[in-house]
Amino acid sequence: MNVDELYQTIILDHYREKHHSGLRDPFDAEVHHVNPSCGDELTLRVHLTNGTVGDVSYEAEGCSISQASTSIMTDLVIGTSPEHTLELHDEFLEVMQSKGELTPDEDRFEDAIAFAGVAKFPARVKCALLGWSAVRDAIFQAQVKEQK
């Protein structure tokens, strides 16, 4: 298996310079997700404003795949609706679990299309999903809080 298929330039670029990194206030929900097999850890905050995902901020330590995936995810979801974010999550999950059969829609996924190759490396799928699972969890928690 050619690792260059896994480590696309886009992924390495985001790994070296993460977008929206750092924890910021205000926020409605904060979650902590880990990948116990390799020790990746992610603290992620979501702030909802007027029905949109106003901010996603995070502090993370982990491999290039998990870091780049989280960075690209924030680019894609900040300023969109929570519903759109959850839809993207579900589509991304489906692509990741497809063992390379599916490719993400370029218009909707932009830089995240670079992760199509990750789906061929089953051990790394969890890394690519870490940030997406965290943002989904945080949005649900923020929504529960809003309804109270």
Add this chain to the structure above:
Amino acid sequence: MDVAALREQFPILSRTVGEYPLVYLDSANTSQKPTAVIDAIAAHYRDHNANVARAMHMLGAEATEAFEGARAKVATFIGASRPEEIIFTKNASEALNLAANSLGAALRPGDEVVISVMEHHSNIVPWQLACERSGATLRWFDVTADGRLDLEKAASERLINERTRIVSLTWVSNVLGTRNPVADIARQAHAVGARMVVDASQAVPHQATDVAAIGADIVAFTAHKMCGPTGIGVLWGDYDLLASLPPFLGGGEMIEIVEMERSTYAAPPHLFEAGTPPIAQAIGLGAAIDFLSGIGMDKIEAHEHAITEYALAKLTAIDGFTLLGPAEAVERGSAISFNIDGVHPHDVMQILDSRGVAIRGGHHCARPLHKRLGHQSSTRASAYLYTTPGEIDALADALVFTRDYFAPKFG
């Protein structure tokens, strides 16, 4: 020791990964198996398979003889005074859980259990559970900056004292490679009336072991790291101590008479072996011991020492390489953990794998140790009797490639 001839007895070592020969440097995780072990397991299933102790037919007798014969081989291999001191478990973790449950059953509030920050999770969590159940307090040895047990700090804070009931320590660290002075610690433990448990998972496969010389009360290790199969671990215990302990798991084989209200129990080792034991695995372990003894544990230790010395010199010369653990091959096993600047261990592992080099990245079931050393995780290369200097060279080359792949500043 003719390593080239030895390697021919491990069919898996001739595999390739794409265009690269397999370089297996993950033996601290699990070792590879020689043909003698693979064949012994196959022969058991093909020609002698039956349950042990309870099947009264010819095959049952053969299986029982082979199973108990394996127990005797283990006893001789580690210097136990009798085969009944050898308990077969499913792995070292179960052996340590057995110790924490049966030895830990006497713990009371105010008692103290001492471990170290360099333990594998399997020698931390069972004692946390034992302390939660009993109200005893868990304490631990710290490590020095170069990854040795901090004996001075332990002495100054009177870590081992009159409240200590159990000390449980790894003989050789699975991350740092550090070999701990377990015989000295055992003396300290016994001086205050405490029992000494030793996790020897990373020691027994690599060096001659004499349980009497280390002075422990209980020693745990596992077969799959010493050329044997997975699915079987060993707990050695002083016979009189074992005979005084309550059982761990209940079931068939460990009983004497079962009434509906209560039961009486068998004597050790069967007291601690509820249910059908890992029979083929015990026979495989016996074959592994014959194999290792045929080579000689002293020769294996000398070979690994030379490899470790070579690897430490070669790897620490790489720009951007940070070693976790002792930099000198003194009182040290062959596990070498490290980090490469700017590259996460998971990525190191991936790139190395693409070049045929199998190592492990992560916290190696020792998260507290990594936290203590200020590393989130690490990459570990670990050698065994079949490792060659050429494989260390392949590792070093692959690490330089990996560093340059991720960190353009080196490229």
